[in-house]
Amino acid sequence: ETGVTQSPTHLIKTRGQQVTLRCSSQSGHNTVSWYQQALGQGPQFIFQYYREEENGRGNFPPRFSGLQFPNYSSELNVNALELDDSALYLCASSPTGLNAGPVVAFFGQGTRLTVV
């Protein structure tokens, strides 16, 4: 068990709605990143937060946004949900800051989002 916890584990939303997913980082980890994993594919990087600031973003539209809190927990918000947003959303935490070099990211169990 990694110590990274995500909630909820499953969620069903209607197209056009908004959703918030939550992640608690492993103790001592100040960096959190979010990934989208569509069925049958590898995870795709959405963005990363370090000390409450976004410091990297993948190829996702602005309706995907996030927050990191002083205790390093994090939220992923998705507005105007589309059917293609249906996926497993994974949160990962790591004990690193900016330009600290490659380190291991530890993942939570994910939130499975279904958009109908």
Added chain:
Amino acid sequence: AQKITQTQPGMFVQEKEAVTLDCTYDTSDQSYGLFWYKQPSSGEMIFLIYQGSYDEQNATEGRYSLNFQKARKSANLVISASQLGDSAMYFCAMREGGFKTIFGAGTRLFVKA
């Protein structure tokens, strides 16, 4: 651009035998990290093993070893003495610098009794 290629969509192995899962990568950076993760049907990505680009020795973690061939840009995972619980998706991944990790498409491993 960073890229991870896993050419084996599915692999079968007999229980107690060894299996090699292939991974090739592409990067222009000198400093990077290579990872293997296991994803059971529950969805959680479980870290297995890490190899730094400057590490001269191949990484080993219990039954897992990483066959790192830098000149060929390959980082194959070797699982020895396969167990039924090893049946899962396996992802090769690469991380450059401080953030994003790039994943391959994955290999589904089936361990037969």
